Amino acid sequence: MVDMNTNEHVVILGAGPAGLATGHELSDSGVKVSVLDRNDFVGGLCNTNEYKGYKFDLGGHRWFSKNEDLNNWFRRLMGDEVVWVNRISRIYYDGGYYLYPISILNVIKNAGILTIMHAGITYLWSALQYSIFDKSINNMRDAYVAQFGGKLYDMFFRRYSEKVWGLPCEKLSSDWVSQRSAGLSIWTVIQESLMKTKSDNESLIEEFMYPRDGYVRIPQRMAEDIVTKGGPDSVVLGSTVTGIKYIGPNDFEIVYRKQDGEEYSIKATTVVSTIPLGLLPRIMEPACDQKVIDAAKGLSFRALITVNVILKKKRVSIDTWLYVQDEDILFGRLHEPKNWSPAMIPDQSTTSLVLECFCTKDDHIWNMTDEEVGQQCIEDLEKKLKFIDSSEVIDFSCVRTLQAYPVYDLEYAGKIALINDFLGQFEGLHIVGRGGTHRYNNADHSIEMGLLLGRKILGYDVDHMDVNTEPEYQEIKRSNDSKRDAYKLEGEREK
Numbered sequence: 001m002v003d004m005n006t007n008e009h010v011v012i013l014g015a016g017p018a019g020l021a022t023g024h025e026l027s028d029s030g031v032k033v034s035v036l037d038r039n040d041f042v043g044g045l046c047n048t049n050e051y052k053g054y055k056f057d058l059g060g061h062r063w064f065s066k067n068e069d070l071n072n073w074f075r076r077l078m079g080d081e082v083v084w085v086n087r088i089s090r091i092y093y094d095g096g097y098y099l100y101p102i103s104i105l106n107v108i109k110n111a112g113i114l115t116i117m118h119a120g121i122t123y124l125w126s127a128l129q130y131s132i133f134d135k136s137i138n139n140m141r142d143a144y145v146a147q148f149g150g151k152l153y154d155m156f157f158r159r160y161s162e163k164v165w166g167l168p169c170e171k172l173s174s175d176w177v178s179q180r181s182a183g184l185s186i187w188t189v190i191q192e193s194l195m196k197t198k199s200d201n202e203s204l205i206e207e208f209m210y211p212r213d214g215y216v217r218i219p220q221r222m223a224e225d226i227v228t229k230g231g232p233d234s235v236v237l238g239s240t241v242t243g244i245k246y247i248g249p250n251d252f253e254i255v256y257r258k259q260d261g262e263e264y265s266i267k268a269t270t271v272v273s274t275i276p277l278g279l280l281p282r283i284m285e286p287a288c289d290q291k292v293i294d295a296a297k298g299l300s301f302r303a304l305i306t307v308n309v310i311l312k313k314k315r316v317s318i319d320t321w322l323y324v325q326d327e328d329i330l331f332g333r334l335h336e337p338k339n340w341s342p343a344m345i346p347d348q349s350t351t352s353l354v355l356e357c358f359c360t361k362d363d364h365i366w367n368m369t370d371e372e373v374g375q376q377c378i379e380d381l382e383k384k385l386k387f388i389d390s391s392e393v394i395d396f397s398c399v400r401t402l403q404a405y406p407v408y409d410l411e412y413a414g415k416i417a418l419i420n421d422f423l424g425q426f427e428g429l430h431i432v433g434r435g436g437t438h439r440y441n442n443a444d445h446s447i448e449m450g451l452l453l454g455r456k457i458l459g460y461d462v463d464h465m466d467v468n469t470e471p472e473y474q475e476i477k478r479s480n481d482s483k484r485d486a487y488k489l490e491g492e493r494e495k
């Protein structure tokens with residue numbers, strides 16, 4: 001347990017959900033924290049941009065966790081700012097709209113009985129290969145085919161995955177599938193869609209919580225509490241961390257650069273890093289060897305350009321999300337913020353859309369100008385999806401994000417192991433979060449990890465690295481889901 005009378009000072013690198021959650025948990029117990037972020041706003045990927053009074057998340061972010069203690073923590077944090085959103089997600093595939101999660105009846109209606117028979121045969125074939133003859137799963141394609149069969153993989157997973165990652169599924173790790181959809185059996189899909197027998201204890205989620213004024217309110221609320229407890233200097237923005245000197249156990253000096261180019265340093269007894277795992281070892285002193293540098297350089301991210309469009313039209317779609325598979329459409333996903341919360345737009349006779357274009361720094365999409373990306377998306381909306389008339393567009397703006405999706409290539413796990421081995425020598429240094437651990441976290445995972453790390457630093461026997469490793473589909477909720485006893489109100493806590 002941390003002794004509050006010592007000079008314990010935890011410096012947290014990154015004011016995204018993970019860093020702020022660690023800071024929230026620690027400052028709540030009276031520990032001095034300083035959260036540094038290179039941006040001049042808190043929230044990281046959970047930012048909500050405002051343009052002409054319209055609010056746009058960086059791609060639609062919903063709140064969903066299977067951990068009821070975490071949901072209770074979330075409700076306490078957000079108070080009366082929470083709204084419930086009905087979820088309607090669809091996939092646009094070869095000119096047709098399919099429900100997501102997949103519904104067999106809907107596939108029959110859209111694609112015909114022959115397609116569903118084809119899907120059934122390929123499913124049985126893969127069940128034979130992977131379940132009975134134990135064929136090995138070596139990559140993302142194998143993992144999807146083993147779960148859904150070749151035809152459904154080809155229809156609903158191949159093209160979208162390749163659009164998101166910019167690589168063939170054969171070159172991506174199967175881990176992503178096991179983290180996102182392991183445990184989602186074809187039988188759950190059939191049961192859900194054919195019989196609609198949603199028993200009380202198991203169902204694919206159909207509504208979720210959302211902060212009324214945009215997802216950034218979650219990190220903002222955490223930052224507000226940290227500043228209330230620790231003062232204005234406990235969250236330091238516009239500060240890029242450029243070096244971490246390890247002087248000895250629980251003795252660090254962090255070097256950071258402000259936006260005016262001035263360098264500063266700050267002492268820390270504990271360092272919590274949410275900055276990319278591919279960067280951290282390269283700014284540590286003593287320095288790492290070439291093998292670790294190579295591993296770190298090999299951890300890559302997919303980038304994202306979000307096109308935020310304002311429209312002179314009451315509503316475009318009923319969807320919470322629309323996943324767009326077709327390669328000839330520039331964006332891969334869209335959402336209409338008004339369908340999540342009317343407070344996202346200032347004038348209810350208008351609406352807005354967020355279109356997500358997945359890319360890699362310096363590829364042909366990234367190298368397009370904002371004007372070109374925006375115009376191309378508007379043309380696709382008008383001519384291919386037939387969602388709008390271009391004369392209805394009032395304005396648009398683009399937001400570019402470099403480190404949006406941690407890539408799981410076939411060698412990523414070995415690279416992470418090598419880096420973690422190197423970092424293990426620095427007593428008092430912890431990694432957490434999505435980029436911080438190079439793990440495909442949702443915001444709730446990053447927050448849960450952050451809260452648990454806070455408690456670990458406080459001396460509780462918990463391991464934040466266990467979060468987001470459960471081999472079960474994240475969207476199935478059961479009444480007997482385990483509850484982690486970690487987020488109770490102060491007075492209720494037990495060690």
Ligand SMILES: Cc1cc2nc3c(=O)[nH]c(=O)nc-3n(C[C@H](O)[C@H](O)[C@H](O)COP(=O)(O)OP(=O)(O)OC[C@H]3O[C@@H](n4cnc5c(N)ncnc54)[C@H](O)[C@@H]3O)c2cc1C
Nearest residue numbers: 014016017018038044045059061062241433434442443446
């Ligand atoms: C398009 C999209 C849609 C998503 N939808 C959902 C959703 O529906 N639901 C959901 O739960 N999650 C969703 N997510 C995931 C969610 O955004 C992330 O899980 C979450 O933001 C991760 O939080 P984090 O703190 O771990 O990392 P980040 O949000 O990446 O925060 C890391 C912080 O570190 C800072 N930083 C990096 N380097 C430095 C440096 N050198 N010095 C100082 N600061 C630095 C960054 O500026 C950033 O603020 C989505 C993500 C994307 C991209």
